[in-house]
Amino acid sequence: MTLPALGTLKSEIDTPALCVDLDVMERNVAAMSQACRENEIDWRPHSKCHKSPLIAQKVIDAGAIGMTCAKLGEAEVMAAGGVKDILIANLIVGPKKVARLVELRRKCNLVVCVDHMDQARAYSEAMSAADLSLRVIIEVDIGLGRVGVAPGKPTVEFAKQLSEMPGLTFAGIMGYEGHLLCLDDGEDKRQQIHAALKILTDTSDQIRAAGLPCGIVSCGGTGSFKYSIEAPGITEMQAGGGMFMDAFYRHRCHVAQWDYALTVVATIVSRPAPDRAIIDAGRKTMDGNHHMPLVVGRDGIRVTALSAEHGALELDPSAQDLRIGDRLELIPGYSDMTCVMHNHFFAFRGDKLEVIWPLEGRGRLQ
Ligand SMILES: Cc1ncc(COP(=O)(O)O)c(C=O)c1O
Numbered sequence: 001m002t003l004p005a006l007g008t009l010k011s012e013i014d015t016p017a018l019c020v021d022l023d024v025m026e027r028n029v030a031a032m033s034q035a036c037r038e039n040e041i042d043w044r045p046h047s048k049c050h051k052s053p054l055i056a057q058k059v060i061d062a063g064a065i066g067m068t069c070a071k072l073g074e075a076e077v078m079a080a081g082g083v084k085d086i087l088i089a090n091l092i093v094g095p096k097k098v099a100r101l102v103e104l105r106r107k108c109n110l111v112v113c114v115d116h117m118d119q120a121r122a123y124s125e126a127m128s129a130a131d132l133s134l135r136v137i138i139e140v141d142i143g144l145g146r147v148g149v150a151p152g153k154p155t156v157e158f159a160k161q162l163s164e165m166p167g168l169t170f171a172g173i174m175g176y177e178g179h180l181l182c183l184d185d186g187e188d189k190r191q192q193i194h195a196a197l198k199i200l201t202d203t204s205d206q207i208r209a210a211g212l213p214c215g216i217v218s219c220g221g222t223g224s225f226k227y228s229i230e231a232p233g234i235t236e237m238q239a240g241g242g243m244f245m246d247a248f249y250r251h252r253c254h255v256a257q258w259d260y261a262l263t264v265v266a267t268i269v270s271r272p273a274p275d276r277a278i279i280d281a282g283r284k285t286m287d288g289n290h291h292m293p294l295v296v297g298r299d300g301i302r303v304t305a306l307s308a309e310h311g312a313l314e315l316d317p318s319a320q321d322l323r324i325g326d327r328l329e330l331i332p333g334y335s336d337m338t339c340v341m342h343n344h345f346f347a348f349r350g351d352k353l354e355v356i357w358p359l360e361g362r363g364r365l366q
Helices: 022-038 053-061 072-080 095-107 117-129 153-163 187-209 247-252 335-339
Strands: 017-021 067-069 085-088 109-114 134-139 168-174 216-219 262-273 276-279 301-306 311-315 327-331 344-349 352-358
Touching (some): 022 053, 067 072, 095 109, 117 134, 187 216, 262 335
Parallel strands (some): 109 134, 134 168
Antiparallel strands (some): 262 276, 344 352
């Protein structure tokens, strides 16, 4: 694929294209960073939403302390791109991966999650054999029911064991309130998120009462940011996707404070009926599972169905002027699941292409 020249107008970029509005993204990043600063919480946003060390660097320049990664391969890409402080908020298992973890530890300041002695033992043996020390944090299940140690005593006991293992430095705990993102916005959502995070912070208090340090108490997602950020006792915030925003965050998680920075530009390729148009962007281009994509800047056009490479639009009478070859800009359903289908972000300042960011961590699933 020949990449478009910098300076190309958005109206001239070939489609479908994953586009970023730089002004909006920078505003969102600054707002997220400032909210963390005001609440005296370190911002360590997930890079899973962009998988680009260049974007990571931009976010670090805006105040983030490092990156949270969902995969070992993603963390390797971030470290190779110069990110110095990385939390892998996932469980890394198997001798090949543990060997890579040792190599990664040589390159950056790493923190890795554990929720079982089997993971910890493998890290301890590999790190002490390499004469290294790895920071580990315990993932605590605060109600999501995915992974994690039960809060309270089981976590405290595990922390004591970890703190005595060679090659490991026990550094804290994390929890993810991901089961509460889609609650209706308001007092009930605030209370439920604070109650879940209190499970986490009560556990950190118990760890400290047992004489151990618990420097990292990490949590947070874009859909809970507004409430998680004000929860007492939290030290790190993982929310990342808010820098892009999308229809899922806005309409299912009720996130109102940031604007849409990520769009897909598509072309009308067929007009099979007066009230129907087809675009060159289907579910292999943008997510429609979490929410249907939304059309930007035009009334009376709705995305009604996505097949692999076709998107079906329903047109009101007011929108029937749409012609084959016309272009539309769409907000993806879920940004996270959209970005991983693309090789590049085309980032625009106003209408002009300013920078192209490759998604270097894309496909690095191992
Ligand atoms: C462990 C963890 N933390 C945080 C998040 C939130 O990420 P984001 O803010 O990009 O939605 C997720 C999302 O899946 C997650 O799995």
